[in-house]
Amino acid sequence: MIGIDWGTSSARAYRLDPDGTVRERREGAGGILHVAPGGFPDALRAMAGDWIAAGERRILLSGMVGSRQGWQEAPYLPCPAGLGDLALGVVPIPFEGAELRLVPGLSAHDAAGIPEVMRGEEVQVFGGLDGAQDALVCLPGSHAKWVRVEGGRIAGFTTSLTGEAFAALRGHTILARMIEGEAAPGAAFDDGVARARDPGGLLHHLFGARALALFGRLAPADGAGYLSGLLIGHEVAASLPPGAGPVHLVGSGPLMALYGRAIALAGAEAVAGDADAAAKGLARIGERIAWA
């Protein structure tokens, strides 16, 4: 089977053995934003045409490729939803030479009735958990998600605009003048996480970063780490229930270490999930689909 985690800015394609092992992988910048209208069949052939030519007949897609801006819109499934619901809910797309299916995204409501959506993360959650029936999963990113898995199904989730807010604040406010370089683990990040527990709120803490720099108490090289710690610290404080068990971190890249540290500073255990969570999740859904 071929599985593709096809997001907004990048795509990851996997050729999978029947048992879910990744036989081959490809990662590229071919996210849906880079595909012209009507260009999805060609984009798929560019990514995996040789695998199809070699005999693969089943292709499963997940992620923003199923959004209004993607290949075809797949309606959101409401939570709670498990692997079986996702497999039942796949949307077929006509495609020459292979059976093509699209995993639907999930919708939910937060405690106040405001809608929540995900596309692609549901696959990573089930791939990263390795069969656990109850878990709290965190997926760092531009739109970071905290997912509650109960009885083997995704019961609900919340999203925070943390990554995008970091980029906007770092690049387009007075904070830009006091920051050089990138966020990295270290004392400045820890200071930002600790600061997030002070009273006054995030908007006040943001000005405090400026004031610390003004008085020489925050060096430019530490600015990005401090700001990242502030934002991730606020997200973790608002997302981690009191007395929560281990948090399963699913994803890749430098944010994983930062989230792991912030969760540890909040007194919870962070467990790094499988880096191939998307591939595993696609395989687990694929084996439940009634292919032709």
Place this chain on the structure above:
Amino acid sequence: MIGIDWGTSSARAYRLDPDGTVRERREGAGGILHVAPGGFPDALRAMAGDWIAAGERRILLSGMVGSRQGWQEAPYLPCPAGLGDLALGVVPIPFEGAELRLVPGLSAHDAAGIPEVMRGEEVQVFGGLDGAQDALVCLPGSHAKWVRVEGGRIAGFTTSLTGEAFAALRGHTILARMIEGEAAPGAAFDDGVARARDPGGLLHHLFGARALALFGRLAPADGAGYLSGLLIGHEVAASLPPGAGPVHLVGSGPLMALYGRAIALAGAEAVAGDADAAAKGLARIGERIAWA
């Protein structure tokens, strides 16, 4: 006397009668960012040269003109500080044809020991209070300030980066796509303020705005009002002590109505201060200065 509230992006010049009445006023875009190095004497003459020629011999400046990026740096006075402290702390600047003095800014620390600074707002606070000895003052803006006046002196204050964060989030995140127009009072603003009281934190509420738009529950014309309500609502919730008395709002422009509404929704009374607060404050400090 001539009083000038000289900020980063604009300047307001007042010709004041001995009793503090504004005889003439001028407002321009001549903020310190628009003055070339060494250009401050000429900029002052452009603003008020005719008043000096007409016989004014005393000039009092306040605001960012006293910062490192201004005409001359005036060290911050530590809080608590009253009118007498500000008058004693003025910094003389050599200037041909008139006595020129600079009101120092104020510094403080928040509850966690993080520094706080203001330049110019201290003058507006004392001008806006009309002699009240104890008050809570809110000054909306890019860097909004909440100031505690106790026994006639500024005891402490906190700043939030609300205005700048609004501009950065509105212009440089996915929220930009779902927003048309400007923030205005109305139901969408009220919804944003109410949302700020929900659990989940500001970063989660920002994603919720995106999700509401995705499901057609937040129209583009309402987006700016909702986002403004979210941010101002978070600021007010974090800055307004439980059971606080009336909040004196000092400033001008469309933010005044929005802050007044958010404070009322939080259950406190908002009292609009004098629109000429800077002029009044400069006059009150000027009458306490030992001019030559």
